[in-house]
Amino acid sequence: MNKTELIESIATKSGVTRAAAATMLDATLSTITEALVAGDSVALVGFGTFKVGERAARTGKNPATGEALDIAASTVARFTAGKALKDAVNK
Numbered sequence: 001m002n003k004t005e006l007i008e009s010i011a012t013k014s015g016v017t018r019a020a021a022a023t024m025l026d027a028t029l030s031t032i033t034e035a036l037v038a039g040d041s042v043a044l045v046g047f048g049t050f051k052v053g054e055r056a057a058r059t060g061k062n063p064a065t066g067e068a069l070d071i072a073a074s075t076v077a078r079f080t081a082g083k084a085l086k087d088a089v090n091k
Helices: 003-014 018-037 084-090
Strands: 040-045 048-055 057-061 068-071 075-079
Touching: 003 018, 018 040, 018 048, 075 084
Parallel strands: none
Antiparallel strands: 040 048, 048 075, 057 068
16 A cells, blocks of 8 residues: 555545545654654554664675675664554454
């Protein structure tokens, strides 16, 4: 499912226009992004938790040449599925 299909599904299930559904989805994603940038986590009970994680620096390997290269440390967004989502997917 892509973003357009998600917007269509939200509009159908909530009984609003596609434009309103797109606005709601964009606002939700923006709010989650802002919280992660600020270093906060976003917990949606039953769905999951978005949080910021650290990835340590490491040495990688160029698959084409086999040459070793240094990969810098980075900050990444992580998602952990909640129990209800895990149960729904595993049915």
